[in-house]
Amino acid sequence: MGTTASQLDKDLLSEYQELTFLTKQEILLAHKRFSELLSKDERNFENTRVSMERILTLPELKSNPFRERICHVFSTSDQKNGSLTFEDFLDLLSAFSDSATLEIKSHYAFRIFDFDDDGTLDCGDLEKLVNCLTGETDDTRLTTDEMRQLINNILEESDIDKDGTVNLSEFQHVISRSPDFVSSFKIVL
Amino acid sequence: MEPQRQNSGYHGNQQSLRLRQASSPASNQNYPHFNWNSGPTEEDEVDGSETQRDLRALGLPLGLRRAVWQVQQMKIPVVSSSDSWKLKRAKTLRTIRTRGREVLSFLTLWKKTLQKIGGNFGGGVKSYFLFLRFLVVLNFFSFLLIGGFVLIPSIVLTSLDAQLVNNTEFWWQPELEECLEYDPNPQGLVRFYDYLLDLLSGTGFMESSVLFYGYYNVKQGSYNLPLAYLLTAVFYFAFCLICIIVRMGTAARVAVATGGGAVGNYSSIVFTGWDYGCLGDRATKLKQNNIRYQLKVDLEEERLKQQAAALTTTQRLLLYSLRVSMFFLALGFIAAALYGVAVATENSQGRSGDEGILGLIFEYLPSIAITAGNFVVPLLCDQIASVEKYPPTITIILALLRAVVLRLAGLIVLLSTLWSQITCHGHTTSGECQPCHYDHKNYPCWETRIGQEMYKLTLFDLLINLATLVLAEFPRRLLVDHWSNKLTQWVGRQEFVVPANVLGLVYGQTVVWTGALFCPLLPLINTVKFIVLFYCKKLTLFQNCRPAMKTFRSTTSNFFFLLVLVLGLSIATMVMIYSVAEIHPSMACGPFRFFPNIWSIVPNSLYSLSDVTQEFLFFIGSQAFSIPLFTLSCVVMCYIIALASVYGKSVALLRAQLKAVRRWTLQHQLVWFSKITCRLYEFFGGSLVHRRAKTSSFWSNSTRSCDNSFKSQNTAEDPERIIRNRLYYLKHEELEGLHLPSKAGFTKDVVVPDLTPEISVFRKLNIINLPKL
Numbered sequence: 001m002g003t004t005a006s007q008l009d010k011d012l013l014s015e016y017q018e019l020t021f022l023t024k025q026e027i028l029l030a031h032k033r034f035s036e037l038l039s040k041d042e043r044n045f046e047n048t049r050v051s052m053e054r055i056l057t058l059p060e061l062k063s064n065p066f067r068e069r070i071c072h073v074f075s076t077s078d079q080k081n082g083s084l085t086f087e088d089f090l091d092l093l094s095a096f097s098d099s100a101t102l103e104i105k106s107h108y109a110f111r112i113f114d115f116d117d118d119g120t121l122d123c124g125d126l127e128k129l130v131n132c133l134t135g136e137t138d139d140t141r142l143t144t145d146e147m148r149q150l151i152n153n154i155l156e157e158s159d160i161d162k163d164g165t166v167n168l169s170e171f172q173h174v175i176s177r178s179p180d181f182v183s184s185f186k187i188v189l
Numbered sequence: 190m191e192p193q194r195q196n197s198g199y200h201g202n203q204q205s206l207r208l209r210q211a212s213s214p215a216s217n218q219n220y221p222h223f224n225w226n227s228g229p230t231e232e233d234e235v236d237g238s239e240t241q242r243d244l245r246a247l248g249l250p251l252g253l254r255r256a257v258w259q260v261q262q263m264k265i266p267v268v269s270s271s272d273s274w275k276l277k278r279a280k281t282l283r284t285i286r287t288r289g290r291e292v293l294s295f296l297t298l299w300k301k302t303l304q305k306i307g308g309n310f311g312g313g314v315k316s317y318f319l320f321l322r323f324l325v326v327l328n329f330f331s332f333l334l335i336g337g338f339v340l341i342p343s344i345v346l347t348s349l350d351a352q353l354v355n356n357t358e359f360w361w362q363p364e365l366e367e368c369l370e371y372d373p374n375p376q377g378l379v380r381f382y383d384y385l386l387d388l389l390s391g392t393g394f395m396e397s398s399v400l401f402y403g404y405y406n407v408k409q410g411s412y413n414l415p416l417a418y419l420l421t422a423v424f425y426f427a428f429c430l431i432c433i434i435v436r437m438g439t440a441a442r443v444a445v446a447t448g449g450g451a452v453g454n455y456s457s458i459v460f461t462g463w464d465y466g467c468l469g470d471r472a473t474k475l476k477q478n479n480i481r482y483q484l485k486v487d488l489e490e491e492r493l494k495q496q497a498a499a500l501t502t503t504q505r506l507l508l509y510s511l512r513v514s515m516f517f518l519a520l521g522f523i524a525a526a527l528y529g530v531a532v533a534t535e536n537s538q539g540r541s542g543d544e545g546i547l548g549l550i551f552e553y554l555p556s557i558a559i560t561a562g563n564f565v566v567p568l569l570c571d572q573i574a575s576v577e578k579y580p581p582t583i584t585i586i587l588a589l590l591r592a593v594v595l596r597l598a599g600l601i602v603l604l605s606t607l608w609s610q611i612t613c614h615g616h617t618t619s620g621e622c623q624p625c626h627y628d629h630k631n632y633p634c635w636e637t638r639i640g641q642e643m644y645k646l647t648l649f650d651l652l653i654n655l656a657t658l659v660l661a662e663f664p665r666r667l668l669v670d671h672w673s674n675k676l677t678q679w680v681g682r683q684e685f686v687v688p689a690n691v692l693g694l695v696y697g698q699t700v701v702w703t704g705a706l707f708c709p710l711l712p713l714i715n716t717v718k719f720i721v722l723f724y725c726k727k728l729t730l731f732q733n734c735r736p737a738m739k740t741f742r743s744t745t746s747n748f749f750f751l752l753v754l755v756l757g758l759s760i761a762t763m764v765m766i767y768s769v770a771e772i773h774p775s776m777a778c779g780p781f782r783f784f785p786n787i788w789s790i791v792p793n794s795l796y797s798l799s800d801v802t803q804e805f806l807f808f809i810g811s812q813a814f815s816i817p818l819f820t821l822s823c824v825v826m827c828y829i830i831a832l833a834s835v836y837g838k839s840v841a842l843l844r845a846q847l848k849a850v851r852r853w854t855l856q857h858q859l860v861w862f863s864k865i866t867c868r869l870y871e872f873f874g875g876s877l878v879h880r881r882a883k884t885s886s887f888w889s890n891s892t893r894s895c896d897n898s899f900k901s902q903n904t905a906e907d908p909e910r911i912i913r914n915r916l917y918y919l920k921h922e923e924l925e926g927l928h929l930p931s932k933a934g935f936t937k938d939v940v941v942p943d944l945t946p947e948i949s950v951f952r953k954l955n956i957i958n959l960p961k962l
Contacts, residue, residue, distance in 0.1 A: 015255070016251075018244075018258065019244065019245065019251060019254050019255060019258060020245060020251070021245055023287065023290075023291055024291070025291070059468060059469070060468065062470075063467070063468075063469055063470045063472075063473040064465065064467070064473070065463075065473065065477070066463070066465075074250075076250045076252065087250070087251040087252060088250065088251070090251055091250055091251050094245070096465060100245075101245075101246050103246055104245070104246050104247075104248065107248045108248065109460070111248075113460070126459070129459060130459060130484075133459065133462060133463060133477065133480045133481075134477055134480055134481040134484065135474070135477040135478075135481065140477065140478075140481060142481070142484065142485070146484075146485065146488055149488055149491075150455060150459075150484060150488060153455040153491075154455050154456050154459055157454075157455060157456045158456040158460075171460065174456045174457060174460050174461075175460060175461060177457065178457040178460070178461040180461060181460075181461040184461065184462075184463065184464040184465060184466070185461075185465055186465055186466050187465050187466065188304065188466065
């Protein structure tokens with residue numbers, strides 16, 4: 001199961017159409033862009049795994065502050081090094097596609113923001129998240145006071161059960177109140 | 190939905206309410222569990238798209254989803270022939286829908302451009318271009334409508350050289366001879382540049398062309414052109430209204446579902462603020478600057494609000510009186526601008542016969558006055574706004590409202606000035622309007638004149654946009670880029686201000702709607718104008734502009750733009766109704782020249798229909814039909830309002846219940862966990878590893894009662910049974926002391942829990958290391 005040579009066969013194409021939110025053109029375009037990342041001999045192997053550094057050369061991901069988290073979340077490798085096969089890549093594009101549902105987008109958004117992979121967003125996760133959003137350099141970060149005020153406000157608004165962390169359902173509750181999320185959580189090749 | 194699937198991996202079919210939230214913080218694995226045992230239900234079988242959607246919505250990697258899919262394929266239950274037919278139908282519908290969506294995305298205009306704009310400048314600017322694209326498509330289809338029913342038949346009839354109809358027998362009087370004098374064609378020697386002037390002002394050769402109302406005449410033949418002309422105009426308005434309302438529907442649904450979106454501001458900025466479509470380092474840095482700016486401003490505003498709440502009474506009184514005076518000042522500015530427009534219109538009508546460039550300037554005087562007003566007054570209002578000290582969101586809304594009122598009121602003033610001149614200030618039977626019921630000396634063909642005014646407004650709008658682009662924006666950018674000193678740094682590059690641009694579009698569209706009855710080709714001209722505008726604005730965006738620091742919320746603003754567009758449409762409708770019903774049509778030109786007003790063509794044509802149809806139509810128009818219809822619509826509206834309020838109440842109730850359930854559940858869970866762990870600790874002597882010790886009060890309470898209740902127990906009995914009894918005992922006694930909120934709706938009649946799930950959960954939570962029971 002994987003890509004053979006430089007062409008996708010029709011059965012595989014229709015299977016991918018069934019299993020993901022992508023259209024036929026999007027899958028073919030993804031295949032083309034993924035093949036460009038592979039070297040000549042790698043293209044002949046099935047199920048090649050592309051390292052994270054090469055994936056991050058794609059212009060759509062290159063300057064995204066969450067690029068490493070995205071690779072880690074969609075990667076199925078055992079070494080947890082963020083490398084992606086073609087199917088992982090399709091998973092990524094499917095979650096970020098036009099027709100993906102709010103549930104799947106919020107599910108993956110939660111996992112991307114969960115920097116320590118413990119299933120909840122605690123203060124450390126939120127602080128790293130805000131730093132990604134505002135910029136990593138010293139002059140673009142918020143001050144400590146502002147960060148504290150911000151995290152307190154976030155927890156006050158979204159932590160319904162008052163356990164000091166935001167779990168998936170609380171996160172989805174916030175997402176469902178925002179109308180812009182579905183249109184902004186989109187990566188199109 | 191998702192939490193239930195997570196739990197089904199833990200324990201078969203028991204959907205215990207209290208464990209619903211426990212698994213999510215506990216899960217060390219990253220994937221939710223999929224319940225292999227549950228196949229698709231009967232409902233899923235009939236509607237195959239449900240299964241497919243559920244499959245794709247699983248947060249599993251592709252390989253696992255494929256395995257699930259294969260399992261589902263293997264489990265094909267025996268279905269009856271009608272069900273299999275339904276399956277096939279659902280599948281064909283799905284393929285048709287996907288094909289249709291692919292075709293539609295192929296046909297969509299400017300898709301790549303919009304994507305690029307959104308990636309580089311954000312959703313607010315993109316919404317402007319989406320709005321512009323919507324207007325282009327609307328105008329194009331309107332032109333097709335008008336062209337098909339009015340233009341083409343008229344051209345065909347003219348080429349067929351049909352005979353002019355002249356039925357004036359009913360009301361002809363000899364005095365009306367002078368009303369027929371009208372000759373738009375230029376006399377004598379025509380200078381070359383006169384053609385250019387005529388093109389710009391719609392006079393001369395343009396006036397007798399197909400562009401204006403005056404060209405269309407009543408010809409003999411089976412095609413009733415006047416009726417077609419009027420009904421096409423009516424359908425054009427109805428078509429535009431339906432398109433706008435459909436588009437508003439989606440925006441309104443989102444706005445209602447998210448409840449205005451003001452609550453949860455910080456969480457939504459942080460969780461949903463990032464735009465993953467941002468391309469390139471520059472766009473990413475800009476977006477990061479945007480978000481940082483927004484967060485800092487909101488945090489600052491919160492601190493200021495806390496300070497402002499501490500204002501004394503005198504300070505507050507001063508502030509409110511200042512705001513009231515500023516409101517009247519703004520009103521005064523707007524009134525002054527409108528008065529300027531009225532004066533300009535009056536003077537323009539008097540002096541437009543002048544030759545050459547001066548004549549052209551006088552022709553365009555109303556347009557110049559409106560544009561100048563629209564430029565100067567918002568600047569003044571911005572200064573006023575800085576004095577008023579409203580919160581930033583209110584300031585933006587107020588500025589938008591003022592600009593909208595100014596633009597649309599300017600147009601209304603122009604039109605009412607024109608009309609009062611045409612109908613001699615309302616006295617249609619005296620003075621200049623003596624024989625013809627309108628001022629036939631100055632306006633021999635007044636409909637064409639109004640059409641010309643609207644044409645000039647449209648053209649002038651386009652010219653001003655192009656001129657601003659060439660004369661103001663490009664030089665500004667060149668100055669800022671190549672000559673850096675303090676002044677240019679302070680001025681900076683142009684910022685693409687979305688609200689002002691959108692109001693410009695709404696104004697242009699309202700002008701077109703107002704003039705469509707008198708200038709049938711105006712939608713086509715507008716389509717071309719908007720296409721040119723799209724490319725010009727795109728050029729200036731990418732070359733000259735920097736993205737705005739303050740973001741513009743795209744979804745709520747879309748709804749607002751469409752609302753303003755509907756306002757413009759209603760103004761145009763009122764104008765059309767007034768001209769159709771009240772003013773006497775020109776006798777010298779046009780297809781309605783033999784009627785007392787434009788509307789009377791409809792009753793006249795009705796008489797030519799068969800008797801039965803006439804009876805039916807008269808019945809619909811009579812009171813016997815309209816009053817019951819009105820009553821019925823009131824009843825339906827009351828029902829829908831009641832339904833909406835019920836839904837709103839149930840949403841609020843569910844939200845409160847959600848909060849209460851979570852609190853209650855967690856308290857309950859913690860109590861149980863703490864009590865059970867201390868008992869199991871007693872029994873098995875295992876090590877306790879606390880995952881979280883948040884609610885220390887519960888813990889200390891439980892250890893105390895732990896010791897108390899163990900004193901009277903015989904430990905030789907079956908541990909599991911003892912634990913079960915304990916739980917049952919706990920449930921009914923200890924719960925009393927918990928002070929649960931009564932609004933939670935949960936009584937103490939909870940089902941006695943099975944112990945196995947607790948222990949499996951505890952193991953997963955790493956609370957205790959237990960040997961297997």
